[in-house]
Amino acid sequence: xxxxxxxxxxxxxxxxxxxxxxxxxxxxxxxxxxxxxxxxxxxxxxxxxxxxxxxxxxxxxxxxxxxxxxxxxxxxxxxxxxxxxxxxxxxxxxxxxxxxxxxxxxxxxxxxxxxxxxxxxxxxxxxxxxxxxxxxxxxxxxxxxxxxxxxxxxxxxxxxxxxxxxxxxxxxxxxxxxxxxxxxxxxxxxxxxxxxxxxxxxxxxxxxxxxxxxxxxxxxxxxxxxxxxxxxxxxxxxxxxxxxxxxxxxxxxxxxxxxxxxxxxxxxxxxxxxxxxxxxxxxxxxxxxxxxxxxxxxxxxxxxxxxxxxxxxxxxxxxxxxxxxxxxxxxxxxxxxxxxxxxxxxxxxxxxxxxxxxxxxxx
Amino acid sequence: xxxxxxxxxxxxxxxxxxxxxxxxxxxxxxxxxxxxxxxxxxxxxxxxxxxxxxxxxxxxxxxxxxxxxxxxxxxxxxxxxxxxxxxxxxxxxxxxxxxxxxxxxxxxxxxxxxxxxxxxxxxxxxxxxxxxxxxxxxxxxxxxxxxxxxxxxxxxxxxxxxxxxxxxxxxxxxxxxxxxxxxxxxxxxxxxxxxxxxxxxxxxxxxxxxxxxxxxxxxxxxxxxxxxxxxxxxxxxxxxxxxxxxxxxxxxxxxxxxxxxxxxxxxxxxxxxxxxxxxxxxxxxxxxxxxxxxxxxxxxxxxxxxxxxxxxxxxxxxxxxxxxxxxxxxxxxxxxxxxxxxxxxxxxxxxxxxxxxxxxxxx
Numbered sequence: 001x002x003x004x005x006x007x008x009x010x011x012x013x014x015x016x017x018x019x020x021x022x023x024x025x026x027x028x029x030x031x032x033x034x035x036x037x038x039x040x041x042x043x044x045x046x047x048x049x050x051x052x053x054x055x056x057x058x059x060x061x062x063x064x065x066x067x068x069x070x071x072x073x074x075x076x077x078x079x080x081x082x083x084x085x086x087x088x089x090x091x092x093x094x095x096x097x098x099x100x101x102x103x104x105x106x107x108x109x110x111x112x113x114x115x116x117x118x119x120x121x122x123x124x125x126x127x128x129x130x131x132x133x134x135x136x137x138x139x140x141x142x143x144x145x146x147x148x149x150x151x152x153x154x155x156x157x158x159x160x161x162x163x164x165x166x167x168x169x170x171x172x173x174x175x176x177x178x179x180x181x182x183x184x185x186x187x188x189x190x191x192x193x194x195x196x197x198x199x200x201x202x203x204x205x206x207x208x209x210x211x212x213x214x215x216x217x218x219x220x221x222x223x224x225x226x227x228x229x230x231x232x233x234x235x236x237x238x239x240x241x242x243x244x245x246x247x248x249x250x251x252x253x254x255x256x257x258x259x260x261x262x263x264x265x266x267x268x269x270x271x272x273x274x275x276x277x278x279x280x281x282x283x284x285x286x287x288x289x290x291x292x293x294x295x296x297x298x299x300x301x302x303x304x305x306x307x308x309x310x311x312x313x314x315x316x317x318x319x320x321x322x323x324x325x326x327x328x329x330x331x332x333x334x335x336x337x338x339x340x341x342x343x344x345x346x347x348x349x350x351x352x353x354x355x356x357x358x359x360x361x362x363x
Numbered sequence: 364x365x366x367x368x369x370x371x372x373x374x375x376x377x378x379x380x381x382x383x384x385x386x387x388x389x390x391x392x393x394x395x396x397x398x399x400x401x402x403x404x405x406x407x408x409x410x411x412x413x414x415x416x417x418x419x420x421x422x423x424x425x426x427x428x429x430x431x432x433x434x435x436x437x438x439x440x441x442x443x444x445x446x447x448x449x450x451x452x453x454x455x456x457x458x459x460x461x462x463x464x465x466x467x468x469x470x471x472x473x474x475x476x477x478x479x480x481x482x483x484x485x486x487x488x489x490x491x492x493x494x495x496x497x498x499x500x501x502x503x504x505x506x507x508x509x510x511x512x513x514x515x516x517x518x519x520x521x522x523x524x525x526x527x528x529x530x531x532x533x534x535x536x537x538x539x540x541x542x543x544x545x546x547x548x549x550x551x552x553x554x555x556x557x558x559x560x561x562x563x564x565x566x567x568x569x570x571x572x573x574x575x576x577x578x579x580x581x582x583x584x585x586x587x588x589x590x591x592x593x594x595x596x597x598x599x600x601x602x603x604x605x606x607x608x609x610x611x612x613x614x615x616x617x618x619x620x621x622x623x624x625x626x627x628x629x630x631x632x633x634x635x636x637x638x639x640x641x642x643x644x645x646x647x648x649x650x651x652x653x654x655x656x657x658x659x660x661x662x663x664x665x666x667x668x669x670x671x672x673x674x675x676x677x678x679x680x681x682x683x684x685x686x687x688x689x690x691x692x693x694x695x696x697x698x699x700x701x702x703x704x705x706x707x708x709x710x711x712x713x714x715x716x717x718x719x720x721x722x723x724x725x726x
Contacts, residue, residue: 119642214671
């Protein structure tokens with residue numbers, strides 16, 4: 001989209017972007033609260049620089065509402081609960097709404113239980129796994145977040161996609177240091193990196209893809225029509241992805257493996273992904289301040305370790321995201337072209353072009 | 364040890380081996396119960412074929428008792444607990460004793476809480492992480508087990524060991540299929556594989572080690588004096604190892620990173636490793652039979668996936684271990700030479716040579 005390209009390099013205030021997203025979603029029939037909860041997840045993800053999972057996903061999310069794979073007008077429902085667990089039927093409400101409900105419930109229960117688990121079934125793509133893990137941190141809790149996703153990754157011995165690149169995220173509070181925070185897929189790299197190498201005509205390391213016969217390949221030419229992405233760390237990543245499949249899919253009553261619908265495609269079948277969330281209250285084990293001081297001490301020992309040649313800094317998981325987030329809140333988010341293209345599409349379809357242009361500040 | 368070599372190829376009945384281990388430990392001052400619990404973990408590990416973590420560890424364990432880094436005569440103590448958590452001070456009792464207490468407690472609490480966590484501090488090498496995860500399976504629970512260990516692994520950007528190869532294990536019950544079961548270190552490979560390549564004079568893939576300047580190397584010649592092993596999957600494995608460090612070390616009040624003592628060395632300083640265990644009761648979420656049928660369905664879908672060229676079988680995590688374990692219970696365990704060497708050492712030091720020889724059945 002030509003118009004979007006003109007705004008590459010401009011910056012947008014996160015609050016302005018959030019309001020824009022909310023307006024678009026309200027016009028698509030979402031309640032103000034659902035629109036706000038969804039926008040909060042998407043915009044926060046953009047502030048980390050994780051643009052693949054941020055506001056660009058408004059287009060497929062609203063497309064899912066349009067095709068009937070997500071329901072604008074329903075609320076997720078708690079179908080069973082106990083002292084340390086909650087099971088939620090998402091009823092295909094916006095996945096970010098069901099997921100926040102689930103994580104809030106885990107946090108509430110972990111206060112007395114020490115640890116609590118929430119599962120969600122009948123859901124769809126929940127955005128960045130890490131958002132929900134981070135919700136725990138402000139309550140002096142450790143947060144974990146998992147989801148199964150539609151099949152696109154092979155496993156050792158197979159030659160075709162068997163599982164999803166099931167994401168895993170966690171966040172842990174610290175004291176003077178920033179919370180430790182990780183949000184990863186269990187594939188060796190993101191599929192977008194394979195596509196980028198293919199576009200650039202570059203070979204890839206031989207642990208990224210298998211070809212249609214299941215052999216490791218450095219050639220991206222047949223992908224994604226044939227071949228599949230590999231799990232991180234071979235059989236170890238396969239095993240971790242499988243644990244996530246069980247915690248978020250098998251245990252919640254959601255679909256799993258090939259049963260999961262493809263939310264990005266035009267088929268109206270709902271995805272039926274499942275999500276799993278765990279909160280652990282550090283105050284069950286020691287004073288929060290003591291825990292945080294111990295975290296600071298661990299973090300500093302790692303940062304102060306002898307550096308590899310040519311390296312001047314060792315990063316803790318999440319440090320890059322915190323720095324980008326601080327910059328985004330200070331100076332606005334600099335959205336890359338593929339995000340702008342998506343936002344302009346949303347703006348056009350919802351008669352919000354003027355609003356979008358007004359919030360994009362060119363330098 | 365020459366005598367040990369004569370028995371390579373012989374098989375030992377797991378129960379006989381357990382009794383031998385118990386006798387040796389009782390002579391070292393352990394109570395019968397502690398000796399039995401420890402032997403149970405070590406021998407079970409041998410039945411899986413995970414010989415690096417089985418009865419061969421009797422030598423260093425008893426050496427730890429001798430040097431005062433483990434206490435033969437104490438009991439681990441529950442120092443705090445709540446509806447879904449238990450915190451245990453191991454008081455440097457045998458780590459297998461503290462760990463079984465911890466996992467049993469998590470299982471008991473998960474029955475009403477849905478999920479429960481147990482942490483252990485003031486412990487040492489707990490053997491194979493997977494033993495404790497598997498304890499949950501017979502109670503229709505999912506089990507997880509983690510430990511921090513002494514520093515030997517680098518992290519991205521560092522040039523020296525910063526963390527341990529913190530192990531992670533899980534086990535999940537199934538129905539007609541065997542439980543899914545994984546027990547891994549978070550390093551890219553076991554250190555023993557690096558040493559084996561070094562002994563054979565073979566180069567290694569460049570993601571196994573960094574050299575003393577922190578650069579990936581295929582040359583093992585300076586290791587382990589200089590350089591360090593790499594985490595699995597680069598920054599992803601680093602992040603997962605760090606989560607384990609937090610759950611088992613920071614949260615329990617155990618030592619972490621360089622604070623952990625080296626249990627294999629002669630220094631009398633206790634290791635002060637920490638362990639973390641989680642149990643989740645599937646019956647909180649659905650009937651156990653329904654869960655198991657869903658697990659079977661997931662397992663079969665993976666096993667029936669299209670195979671890579673030249674592959675006739677896709678393995679689930681744990682399948683190889685189950686098959687070795689069944690074979691071991693049917694025909695005895697065929698112990699490799701390095702295990703036999705260790706067992707003969709224990710036998711000699713504890714006047715149990717005749718006993719050991721009597722249980723080794725040559726074909």
